[in-house]
Amino acid sequence: QQQVKQSPQSLIVQKGGISIINCAYENTAFDYFPWYQQFPGKGPALLIAIRPDVSEKKEGRFTISFNKSAKQFSLHIMDxxxxxxxxxxxxxxxxxxxxxxMLTFGGGTRLMVKP
Amino acid sequence: DVKVTQSSRYLVKRTGEKVFLECVQDMDHENMFWYRQDPGLGLRLIYFSYDVKMKEKGDIPEGYSVSREKKERFSLILESASTNQTSMYLCASSLQGLGYTFGSGTRLTVV
Incomplete structure (x- = not known):
């Protein structure tokens, strides 16, 4: 039973496009929402994180949007x-x-950006 | 930078063997974790440890045990390996539970 549901499982985007990955949760006790990036042959590495007191956090081309009432958050990769x-x-x-x-992870999204 | 080192990148073991996966971190982190990664299922927590000789079960502890005799080392033990334990195993460490640092993983195949 996954406490954090992530979609889509895979995503193909053209170079320069916007990649969007969504997550939803049920546990209202969650108070920290990180995103991890994993390259083949490597362990996941922290990319960006947000706390529920803000609705958006941006670091370079990466943005987290957070909707507390809907219990959803998403990662946007611009360009x-x-x-x-x-x-x-x-x-x-x-x-x-x-x-x-303690971290609970979503199921993961495999992103491919085509040149 | 914190480094988490897993002793083997690839392992092939036979059904019924006892398997040891070793993990060492070099930044004096209190917390260490073992996850398994399977396609579509994400990262599932097997066991974690918050201090030497202390351990707690995660979401899928069945068929596994752990050992933490020293702060820097956390071992995952498969008492009697089975084919459904074929997976990627990831070790992580953290200070007070935030900012997990992962190792590169051990891909275990049980035949």
């Missing part, structure tokens, strides 16, 4: 480049008494 081709995971965390915040 997508072939080098952005990777698997993207959304995640959400809530406090664990022993280990601080």
């Amino acid at each position: 997508s480049q072939p080098g952005d081709s990777a698997t993207y995971f959304c995640a959400a965390s809530a406090k664990n008494n022993n280990a601080g915040n």
Whole structure:
């Protein structure tokens, strides 16, 4: 039973286009929402993160949009480049008494940007 | 930069074997985690540890155990490997649960 649902599973975008990946959650205790980027043969790496007190966060070409009432958040990649081709995971965390915040991951989106 | 090192990139083991996956981090992080990654299922937490000799079950602990005798090292043990444990295994560490740093993964095939 996935607590964080991610869509689509795969995405093909032309170079220069906008890539959009969506996530939805149920647990209202979640208070931190990061996105991870994973290249083939590597572990996931933190890309960008947001807390629910803001509706948007932008870092370069990457933007997180957050809708608290709908319990949804999304990653937008502007001017997508072939080098952005990777698997993207959304995640959400809530406090664990022993280990601080614990991350729950979405199912992942495989993004391919065509030249 | 924090480095999380997993001892093997690829492993092939036989059904019924006892398998050890090793993970070492070099930044004195309290928390360490073991995930498995399967297509369409994302990253699923097997076990985590928040201190030496302390461990807690994650979402899918069945068939696995862990050991943390030293702060920097967290081992995942498959007591009797089965084919449904063929997967990519990822180790991660963190300070107070935020900003996970992952290793490069171990791709385990059980035949």
